[in-house]
Amino acid sequence: MRDGTGLGFCSGRSPWLGPHVWSRCAAVWADVQRRLAGAAPAEKSIKHIKIETLLSQKDTLGDDQPESDFHARRHPLGPLSRLAQGTLDRLVLVHRLREVSAQLGFTRFEAVMPDTEGEPELDLDVERAPLSRDQTWLPATENRGEGIFLSFSGEAIAAWQRRPAVRRRSEQLMAGFDVWKGRKRIEDASFPGLPNILLQSLSHLLITTLSLDCGYSASALRERVHASSKSGYGILLYTSALGSEGSLGGLVEMGKNIGRLLDRALELGHLCSNDPVCAQHDPADPHEERFLPGAACHGCLLIAETSCERRNELLDRALVVPTVATPDAAFFDERA
Ligand SMILES: [Zn+2]
Structure with missing residues (x-):
């Protein structure tokens, strides 16, 4: 080229x-x-390219062949409850996908934190140690699985962000983020934005629902969340575990009834077994020292760290559904 x-x-x-x-x-x-014209080449992260592919207007992607690495088909959204009307854009069922993971090194105590694109890292002053002094190869695994990709309406997310109650919630979460930055002595980290926290939190609720409903172990399900006003908003949930759990078509079958799956996930988010303490959590509270999460705890949104792409940080149920302490900042809200 x-x-x-x-x-x-x-x-x-x-x-x-x-x-x-x-x-x-x-x-x-x-x-x-x-x-x-002298401009630098437009670099895109692997995650960005992946989401762009799933958001493309084609109805079928990749080949439906046994040896194929990737095959996905667009599927009608089907009946949606009134709560979900107008929020979803598109559903893509990924019948085949391949994930390759390589271990580059390791850290102790703190993990290197990826940014929302999953590629560069937030500068937490954490140095990754190489696996060996003379590194000429890296251990890697190749897993095959399946997945569900959901994309969300950009207009619905923009309208939600303009609501005064959502802005107030944003200020609370940003206050916690600023205290966290001060404690870690990080200067150049920027707040990942409300849509990212919304989709990340919803993704965790969907993973828990899938695990409860269809028997997948929650740690066998993984997520990729993409939130950008330019390229779109989407969640990819996929199974990519060693063994047969991710290749028998169960997840794709669940995706065909996305309306019901979404309703069950939203129902799960309304109340946590630790409420009202969980819902009333103030991110900036110096006594609790939990500066990144909003209404999120082990009773509701936290999942296996290997499943979450951002280490279970920056989650908030109140952005997804009304909670007992914040009833008016939810994206899925009948009264909005
Ligand atoms: Zn909770």
Whole structure:
């Protein structure tokens, strides 16, 4: 793609090119022009590219072949309760996916914290130790599984963020985040934003519901959360565990009834066994020293650390559904 032949190929629209080939070609051509103008290449994280693929307008992605690494199909949302009407955009059932994990090193006490894109790291002054002094290879595992991808309406999320009660809740969570930054002596970390905390919290409720409903062990389910006003909002829940648990079609079957799954997850979020203490938690309270979570504890939102992509930090039930202490900041709220 870097040599001159690509330019001639892209410079005119050929009638035999399909729309997908043409759009790829146009993207390459736009990048070439950007580079010729002296701009840096537009770098995207792996997570960003993955979400863009799932958000693409195609109804079928990848090949439905036994040896295929990736195959996903768009599925109708089906009946949704009044609470969920207008919030969901699209449902994609991922029949096949492959996850490759490599161990790069290790830390003690504190883990290296990824940012919301999952790629660069927040500077927590944590140094990752290499696995060995002479490192020429890394241990890696390859797992195959299946998944459910849900994307959410950007307009619904923007309208929710404009509500005064949501802004007040945002200030409370940001106050806790600022105290946490001060304690850790971090200067350049930025608050990940309310949509990210909302989707992360909802994702945990969905994982717990799937585990209770269909018998998957919760630690066999994992998440990828993407929240960006430019590229979209989505949650990918997937099974990618060694063994057969993630490859028998159970998760995809559950995804076909997404309305019911979502209703059960929202019901789970209303009340925690630690309420009202859990719902009344103030993130900035110096006595509790739990500065990142809002209404979240082991009784409701916390899941296995290996399942959560952000180590169970920055979660809040009050952004998802009304709680006993914050009844008016929820995204899924009948009165809104
Ligand atoms: Zn709780």
